[in-house]
Amino acid sequence: MNNNTDSSEPLYIVLISVHGLIRAKNLELGRDADTGGQTLYVVELARALAERDDVARVDLLTRLVEDPKVSSDYSRPEEKLSDKANLIRLRCGPRRYLRKEVLWSHLDEFIDHALQHIRSVGQVPEFIHGHYADAGLVAARVAGLLGSPMIFTGHSLGREKHRQLLNKGIKREKLESQYNLSQRIEAEEIALGTAAMIVASTHQEIEEQYAKYDNYHPSRMEVIPPGVDISRYRPPEKGEARPKIFQQLERFLLKPDKPMILALSRADERKNITTLVKAYGESPELQKKANLVIIAGNRDDISQMEKGPREVLKELLLLFDRYDLYGKVAYPKHHKSDDVPELYRLAAQTYGVFVNPALTEPFGLTLIEAAASGLPIVATNDGGPSEIVSNCQNGVLIDPYDSEDIANALLTVLADRKQWRIWSREGYEGSHRHYSWKGHAKTYLEKISGFREHHYRANFVPTGKTRLVSLDRIGFTAIDNALFGDKEALKRLLTYLAESGKYIGMGLATGRTLDSTLNFIKRYNLPTPDILVTSVGTEIHYAHQGERIVEDNAWRRNLDYRWEPRVLRKAMEKCPGVELAAESEQREHKISYKLDPEKAPGVREIKRHLRRHDLHAKAILSEKTHLDLLPIRASKGLAIRYLSIKWGIPLDRILVVGDSGNDEEMLQGSTLGVVVANHSPELDKLRDKPRIYFTENSYADGIIEGIEYYNFLDKVRIPND
Structure with a gap:
């Protein structure tokens, strides 16, 4: 794999956004909680970067979905976003569409397929950018293996969501069962600890949200406001006819030509649309002055929707009835992506207002779209809107929890036509000045350009004389309680493997040191393995020309990333x-x-x-009395994936045998996993994984059983996922 670091060469950039439904056209924005502004952001970012002359290729990696409940578009492995930008869909877990909260246990598979795709491209990316917590974890692992600088954007953060849900009275147990927040927050901590740069939309996001994390280090954080494809948005021209979408709204409204209060978001509790309806319903003056138009995603049958949007929409309908808002509120069931610019223009034609009452808003993409359409805004005082209003001078901020404050702000915008025109003009000019994609891409690459020359990327060009270049597959096993434990079974295994072909390699993956491992091999008269992964994955050695053992120096150098052993030892002295x-x-x-x-x-x-001392290490506890600190890029599982990339052996041609908890990472994903019967109880949670086989036999007899289960010495049998 080419790892050319010549700074004059055009860039290869990988963006990762795991969840949601992403395609090149007609994004289903607002379809559910996972298909919102982030999906639009990553598509537009990919296109904007690809338009630059100093960028050769951009790949946006997302999840492949084969589900009759969603469009077949999402089952296409590849789709062009532009001439140099590609949307790559990778398998990850079940074929059906899944909400992000249940994807965590399948991310190892996504990581493995991402590595496989990048290897097929034949070039190590200059940057890998993870979007949201799940992609942040994926990007940390992939970037760590490839040696590429990692960029992270949280979009929304788990600690902030945890705070909001607790404030609503939701119990901690439910937070875990429904949202997996502890797993999400730890993924964010890993991403923050690994990233060379964190991209935030606003200073408020850095100072009030990222500041809550142990890995909060402002020196690595940069504010780069998202861009908007402003070419899609413009103010209405004088005398312009009503757009087609007006016909859909007209059937709801008794007086459709009144000013329009437009709200456009997902049917998500955090978007706070219900408080907006209460504000409108409790203000006769507001009802007299304007119509309320709510675009809350697409739906066919509310009863068939997921619980979150279903509950929000049901509450909206009850509020319409309670305040008797029929003829004053429009809430169409469907809209297309192309309808959105027309909705903004229609609202501006009526001298209306766009409102975003969200409880929290990391940025506020719709506010920029409205501004570019010449439509004044009323927006939450939380997060990005405050900086948007400061930059564009085009509206009023409100307390999203105060329905009276919302109503008064809307009346302020609607009451003064002269001020309305000022806000309209300032918003249009400010959006073009501060929020274009061209400017975003330029700033983005300027900020990260320094990492290209100062960041070591792994060398995947095999060197030296070794039979590894000709191997078709390879098996790895742990030593204690897997390979060793039954001497007679070990003899049977060695006899069994003696008949294997010359294209099948063998390796050991152990927590033992190299010397201890070599002593074990000598003591039991074992053939020297092709590869030795020792010291919990921190060292890789090869058997060259018989007994000569050679270290993989590229792996060792890769582990140096943020590894400060002297300072770590000093910091640990303070721990009792x-x-x-x-x-x-x-x-x-x-x-x-x-x-x-x-x-x-x-x-x-x-x-x-x-983490609070900006020190980064994996902490592995064994038997409650032994602690190992390792580099953040080290583990047996990561070492095996590195070897897969370097030697071109697909992960579904690598068999791994484990027996204890520290083998878990190498067992998961696309490898062919075997857990011997005498395993530790912590591995029982992996029993539902299709590529992890639990044997009936123990020790080396279990290894033989696992090899036969996968038919590993002949035509490999891969279980159906």
Whole structure:
């Protein structure tokens, strides 16, 4: 794989947005909680970057969906966004469409397919940009393996959502069962700790939302306001005819020519549309002056929708009835992407107003669209809208929890036609001045250009004489309690493997040091494996020319990223009940400690302590008394994926055998996993994975059983996912 770092070469950039429904045309914005502004943002960002001469290729990676309930567009593996921008859909979990909260356990598969795609391109990306927590975790893993700088944009953050839901009285247990917030927040912490740069939309987002994280380091955060495809939006011309969408609204309204209060968002509780309806329903003056138009996604049958949007829409209908708003409120069931610019223009034609009453709004893309259409705005005082109004001087901010404040702000905009025209003009000019995609792409690349020359990217050009270049497949096994534990079974395994072909390689993946592993091989007279992954994945060695053992220096160098062992040891001195282990257990990329469970803090607290000091390490606890600190790019699972990329061996041609919790990462994803019968209980949670086989036999007999299950020595059998 080409890893050319010549700064004069055009860039290859990878963007990742895992969830939602993404396609090149007619984005289903507002269809559900996962198909909102983020999906539009990543598509437009990909196109804007690809338009630049210094960019050669942009790939936007997302999830492939095969589901009769959604368009077949989402089942196409590839789609062009522009001449140099590609939408790449990758398999991840079940074929059906899933909400983001249940995708976490399938992300290993997405990571593996992302690596496979990038290898097929034949070039290491200059940058990998993850969007939202799930893609942030994916980008951290992929960038770590490739050595590419990682960029992260949270879009919305788990800690802020956690705060809001607790304020609403939702119990912590429900937060976990429904939203998996602890997993999301930890993914955000990993992304923040790995990223070379975090892109935020506003300073408020950095200072009030990112500041709540242990990995809050403002020096790595940059405000780059999202762009808008302003070519789609314009103010209405004098005497311009009503657009077609007017006919859909007209059937709801007794006086359709009155000024329009336009709200456009998903039917999501956080968008706070119900408070807007209450504000309108409780203000006879507002009802007299204007119609309310609510565009809340597309629907056929409310009863068939997901619980979140279903509950919001039901409440809206009840409020319409309670305040008797029939003839004053329009709420069409369907609209197309192309209708959106016309809706803004129609509202501007009527001297109306656009309103965004969201409880929290990281940016507010619709506010820019409205401004570019010459439509004044009323918006929440939370998040991005305050900076948009400051830049564009085109409206009023409100307290989203105060329905009276919302009503008064709407009346203020609607009451003064002279002020309305000023806001309309200022909004149009400000949107073009501050929020174009061309300007966004320029600033974006200027900010990250420095990382290209100072960031080491992995070398995937095989060197030296080795049979690895000719291998068709390879099997890895843990040592203790997998390969070893039954001497007679080990003899049977060695006899069994002696008949394997010359294109099948063997490797060991262990927490043992290299010396300990070599002593084990010598003691039991084992054939020297092709690959040794030792010290919990921090070291990779190859068997060259018989017994000569050669280290993979590129892997070692890759692990240096944010690895500061001296400073880590100093920081750990402040932790009670923690003592450095014997010198024989220490390695260049592994710091080992003995713990006193009665005095030492938990692993979570140790991680928080290190993160707050801008120190980054994986903390692995074994048997409650042994702690290993590893580089953030190190693990047995990541080492095996690195080897897959380097030697061109597909992950579905790599068999891995494990027995304990620290084998979990290498067992998941696209590898062919085998768990021997004498495994530790923490691996039982993997039983529903189609590519993880639990054997009936223990130790080496279990390895034989796993090899036969996958028919690994012949034509490999891959289970149906």
